[in-house]
Amino acid sequence: MSETRSPGAVPAATADTVQAPTRSLGPVKVIGVLGMLGGIALVVVGIIVWVAVSTQLRAENITIPDDAMAFQGQMVQGPMTAYVQADIIQRHAMEASGGQTYAQLAQDDPIRDTMMNASFLRASLFTSVVSFGVAAFAIGVGILFILLGWALRRLADAPVVVKRSSVVGV
Numbered sequence: 479m480s481e482t483r484s485p486g487a488v489p490a491a492t493a494d495t496v497q498a499p500t501r502s503l504g505p506v507k508v509i510g511v512l513g514m515l516g517g518i519a520l521v522v523v524g525i526i527v528w529v530a531v532s533t534q535l536r537a538e539n540i541t542i543p544d545d546a547m548a549f550q551g552q553m554v555q556g557p558m559t560a561y562v563q564a565d566i567i568q569r570h571a572m573e574a575s576g577g578q579t580y581a582q583l584a585q586d587d588p589i590r591d592t593m594m595n596a597s598f599l600r601a602s603l604f605t606s607v608v609s610f611g612v613a614a615f616a617i618g619v620g621i622l623f624i625l626l627g628w629a630l631r632r633l634a635d636a637p638v639v640v641k642r643s644s645v646v647g648v
Contacts, residue, residue, distance in 0.1 A: 503634040506630055510629075510630030510631035510632075513630060514628060517619075517621065517624035518624060519620070520616045521617050521620035523616055524615075524620060527612070528610060528614070531613070532555050532610075535555050535559075541553055541554075542562055546562050546566040547565060557606070560610075564607075575593055578593075580593040
């Protein structure tokens with residue numbers, strides 16, 4: 479469809495005007511800063527927990543035996559080595575009991591104490607594995623909070639509202 483204009487008419491032009499936002503963005507900035515601070519706290523706490531658990535495991539001076547599925551001869555100090563050590567403890571305990579669990583053994587069976595100790599050791603090692611996981615989760619969520627807080631601050635610092643209007647007779 480063609481537009482018809484009368485002779486001598488001036489074509490309409492558009493003009494962009496930048497206006498300040500109609501609402502205060504102070505709360506958005508505050509939330510952004512709080513998000514970043516919370517993220518930093520989560521990262522720091524996650525690192526502290528990771529180091530503390532790793533240090534405690536190293537202090538136990540546990541060496542993974544040669545018949546383990548991986549990390550043979552290495553010291554238990556992280557989530558993977560703790561998991562492998564828990565696995566080999568279970569395998570050795572089951573060999574010692576003839577394949578029976580603690581609950582399946584007779585109450586007067588002397589191997590029952592060995593199975594109980596193995597169970598406690600495995601539970602402690604699995605607790606450290608979970609602790610490493612929680613620490614890693616805290617670090618990951620902390621990084622996400624830092625990024626989201628930074629994005630909120632950035633958006634709040636650069637508010638732009640553009641209004642386009644037609645201007646006749648330019």
